[in-house]
Structures are given as structure tokens and as C-alpha cells.
Amino acid sequence: MSQTVSNAILPLELLGSGESAIVEVVHGDPSWVGRMAELGVRHGCRLQMLQPGSPCLLQVGGCRLCLRGEESMRIFVRPLV
Numbered sequence: 001m002s003q004t005v006s007n008a009i010l011p012l013e014l015l016g017s018g019e020s021a022i023v024e025v026v027h028g029d030p031s032w033v034g035r036m037a038e039l040g041v042r043h044g045c046r047l048q049m050l051q052p053g054s055p056c057l058l059q060v061g062g063c064r065l066c067l068r069g070e071e072s073m074r075i076f077v078r079p080l081v
Helices: 030-038 069-073
Strands: 020-026 046-051 056-060 063-067 075-079
Touching: 020 030, 069 075
Parallel strands: none
Antiparallel strands: 020 046, 020 075, 046 056, 056 063
């Protein structure tokens, strides 16, 4: 079963548990955006929300990443449906 991408772009914090999305944009200080890119969170990457909330837990590639509330508001994604 193939997954299609939704037209809606929304903040990462609005993804529910188990939902997957494609990263569209990461906003913020260039050093923070660069750090997110080093961790795999960059335009075009696929991620999955494992645990929503603050902090949230993400699956990015083969790694798990924990972000606090404000950080997840700076990442905008396009949900996979």
C-alpha cells in the first residue's frame, strides 16, 4: 500500500502518535537549523511521530529524537496519508 502526501503543511507538534510526514521547512536560528539537519531533520526527510506532546519523540531514519515544545513548532511538515 503506497502512502500519498497531503496538501496541508502544518507544525510538527500537530502530528498524532504513529503519524508520518515529510519535512517541508525548518525555521529558526541558522545554527539550530544546521543542527537539525545534522540529526536528519531537513527538507524532504520522512519522520514519524512516536509520542506527541512536550517533549515529543520522533523516529527519523534509524534514530529517535526528542524535541521540546517550542522546537517542534519551528518544523513544518506535510503529513503522509
